[in-house]
Amino acid sequence: MLSRVLLAVFTCFAFLFMATLSVAPYRFDYLVKTIPILCLAVLAFHAIPGSKGKLLGVGLLFSGAGDILLQIDGVRFFVHGLGAFLIAHLFYIAAFLRRPALVRARLPILVAIAVYGCIMGFVLLPWLGEMLVPVTVYLLIILGMGISASLGTENHALVIAGACFFIVSDSLIAVNRFLTPVPLSGYLVMGTYYAAQLLITIGSVRNAGQKLRGAVPGKKYQ
Numbered sequence: 001m002l003s004r005v006l007l008a009v010f011t012c013f014a015f016l017f018m019a020t021l022s023v024a025p026y027r028f029d030y031l032v033k034t035i036p037i038l039c040l041a042v043l044a045f046h047a048i049p050g051s052k053g054k055l056l057g058v059g060l061l062f063s064g065a066g067d068i069l070l071q072i073d074g075v076r077f078f079v080h081g082l083g084a085f086l087i088a089h090l091f092y093i094a095a096f097l098r099r100p101a102l103v104r105a106r107l108p109i110l111v112a113i114a115v116y117g118c119i120m121g122f123v124l125l126p127w128l129g130e131m132l133v134p135v136t137v138y139l140l141i142i143l144g145m146g147i148s149a150s151l152g153t154e155n156h157a158l159v160i161a162g163a164c165f166f167i168v169s170d171s172l173i174a175v176n177r178f179l180t181p182v183p184l185s186g187y188l189v190m191g192t193y194y195a196a197q198l199l200i201t202i203g204s205v206r207n208a209g210q211k212l213r214g215a216v217p218g219k220k221y222q
Helices: 002-019 029-047 050-072 078-096 104-127 129-151 157-179 185-215
Strands: none
Touching: 002 029, 002 185, 029 050, 029 185, 050 078, 050 185, 078 129, 078 157, 104 129, 104 157, 129 157, 157 185
């Protein structure tokens, strides 16, 4: 019941924030933006047992902190927001890297992430200026997050899809900020971002449910 309520609140506020992007900034817009992520954090703590749920939940809380900082002042607090998301990705990596293995079926995903990262680095690095070091570090960490999602054999396919959406979302931010304006960037960034966080959380919840059913005699994976 709680999970359904949290997902309903997530959906309502995610759509509300995206629907009001054209009139932002407005009072408490940072709360509207962040409530969906806080709902997912509560869901992770509630529905994913053990250290994985705690790691993912804390990562989501740091993501929420980054959302608040960037929404309050995306220029002044850009580095601070970047740092909050970097810490979030470190928690995601710790949550994803359970029983890592190179699975043949996931090899194309790993190669695609690595190639995509090289292309983004080649395109963006010459334009970063004084932001070269923090953005480069962040790029490496978020690519590591995507790779760890693919290597973790306990990760649901939705988790991997969410990690890829996250990489795309942050790439759009970087291109729009440092390279060239992206049409409808706000909608594209937030759409892929909310999708990323939702897929990562739901995939982790489903995986936890499968493990629980597998541990109970007479229950099978669905």
